[in-house]
Amino acid sequence: MAVPLSKDLLRAEFVGKTLHEVITPAAVLDLAKVEVNCNLMLEAAQRLQLSWRAHIKTHKTEELTRLQVGDASSSPVNLIVSTILEAERVVPLLQEYRDKGRQINVLYSFPLYPSSTPRLAAISKQLGPRAVTVMVDHVDQVAYLDTLTTESGGIAPLVFLKVNVGSDRAGVVPGTSTCTSLITALLASEAAGASELLGVYSHAGHSYATREDWEAMGILGAEFEGLKEVAEEVQREQKKAHVQNPSHTTHRPLVLSVGATPTATTIQHPDLDPSSSAPSHSEPTPNPNPNTNAAAQTTHLKSLLHTLSTQNLTPEVHAGVYPTLDLQQLAAHARSAPYLHSGLIALSVLADIASVYPLRGPSGETEALVNAGSLALGREPCQEMVGGEQYRGWGIVMPWGELAAEKVPVPGEGFPREHGGWEVAKISQEHGVLRWVGGADDEVPVRVGQRVRIWPNHSCITGAGHGWYLVVDSRNTGREDEIVDVWPRWNGW
Incomplete structure (x- = not known):
């Protein structure tokens, strides 16, 4: 049987720090x-x-x-x-x-x-x-x-x-x-x-x-x-x-x-x-x-x-x-937009951009390397709808930090048929490759050393790759990125 993680030790390590001061990848709950x-x-x-x-x-x-x-x-x-x-x-x-x-x-x-x-x-x-x-x-x-x-x-x-x-x-x-x-x-x-x-x-x-x-x-x-x-x-x-x-x-x-x-x-x-x-x-x-x-x-x-x-x-x-x-859940559209939208996604994966590759994408898009691959994000696609070009990524970068001010696209009422912005296009064990989806003129630049948060396809699978959640509270105006608690997970069988 797995030994429970010490909540007290985790709190001593993380509470009071910001998301810019912790190791990545990390699972974050709002x-x-x-x-x-x-x-x-x-x-x-x-x-x-x-x-x-x-x-x-x-x-x-x-x-x-x-x-x-x-x-x-x-x-x-x-x-x-x-x-x-x-x-x-x-x-x-x-x-x-x-x-x-x-x-x-x-x-x-x-x-x-x-x-x-x-x-x-x-x-x-x-x-x-x-x-x-x-x-x-x-x-x-x-x-x-x-x-x-x-x-x-x-x-x-x-x-x-x-x-x-x-x-x-x-x-x-x-x-x-x-x-x-x-x-x-x-x-x-x-x-x-x-x-x-x-x-x-x-x-x-x-x-x-x-x-x-x-x-x-x-x-x-x-x-x-x-x-x-x-x-x-x-x-x-x-x-x-x-x-x-x-x-x-x-x-x-x-x-x-x-x-x-x-x-x-x-x-x-x-x-x-x-x-x-x-x-x-x-x-x-x-x-x-x-x-x-x-x-x-x-x-x-x-x-x-x-x-x-x-x-x-x-x-x-x-x-x-x-x-x-x-x-x-956004892709399923079980409820209308006022009741189900990206602003309600509480889980994100914090990651660092380690490298940037201009023009490397299949149509000349920029790609970037993040330190969150299948073990941090999970390898589970959104279920596809028959016909049309659908979202086939492994996560979407949320508007946060340096990207928030640039107003990167977020999944809207047309998702998954309509999607764009920085998406996780490829993953392997520890590597995730971001790719810009959308017009080249609209591309929001990213840089080496930049920190991003990624919305996962399936929270259940994503959580399994992490031992705990870093908890923030977006109601704390001016301190939205401050860690207020740590919740250890019961991983294992």
Whole structure:
């Protein structure tokens, strides 16, 4: 197990310095932007009375986890982790919240496998009943639930049945015999006391490929509908089991947990007015085409959420990268420009320009060498749209420092189809090559020794290359580049 980094030592090293005084490459977080992004999500979930589950895989820090769940709130603290190490590291925070009277739960979001059970059992012992949830998407995994319960001293885990709603990464397909077999096995496990079926879960990773404002809201509706189909099958099987054995029944609402940042953040749409009267009918309006305007999407989603509430189902939303955002999220256009723009990207990678190469680009553009390559930025492209010339870079230099006064271009409403400025055109392990994209007459000069900040394509992958975040706060007028904190990451597995 990785040894945690000392926050005190890191603070002693960096706090009070500016971004011009630290070694590079370095991951930088803007606290002002992180707080805005977190608060928007908390406020939207509260307005719509949705259960909220924060994924902490992007940042893997205690500090940002507090912001995601509302540190001073009394609401349930429901988390998702992508590694067991994250779960182990977040245990003290969860114990703190539990001791303050908040309901706690952490979901390990990978289908259960044999070597995971001892560590998950240890976490379950530390946190107590109903605090650990696991994921299952194959009938052969159900046997591990009994192992986990035994190893945790009789504390049965909660379980999400993972459903594939189109991303084809993991999960069972609704309406298939495989899905039915898994439901049967999970209900048998629950009857035996080896687990408790919390609900059904999906991750709409394919929503990253959306390109129209609020298009992702249509995918969110489709997610809820896909999970509703599975949940209704579960409820039918529960009723059958009750007829056969009246002692085996449950009245707990099944949780329908949906999300990915493009879909989850669409609940912030201003037209999702919770004060409007709920539809009187019991069936949702027809699901519009994903390209239909936002008004039709919001009408459908409100109607669907009302329907779920009448069927003993609890809608839950989850997301992870929304606190930091990145170029991939701008490319998805899940929200319109006033609600999603480059000014909300909270993560950047600080780098030094080591060399400049005039006229070296394929069309005679200037290129420059920075000390941030694939290990500092990640090697993950933005998903491409079919047709047209798209953004194929590995990051875009943000307007900051010497480049801010020159007003370098930033991604706008036409991104990724329209893009320009200094972009990371090529990367290798430690090398990044900036290239000017745009007219030669508009090229903003750079120099050897200049320091730049680069917006990454995918914050989750970028963060993995760094042991900590240097935290600045752009609200500190005149001291925007001063480091106010350091947040160590929980890297590893």
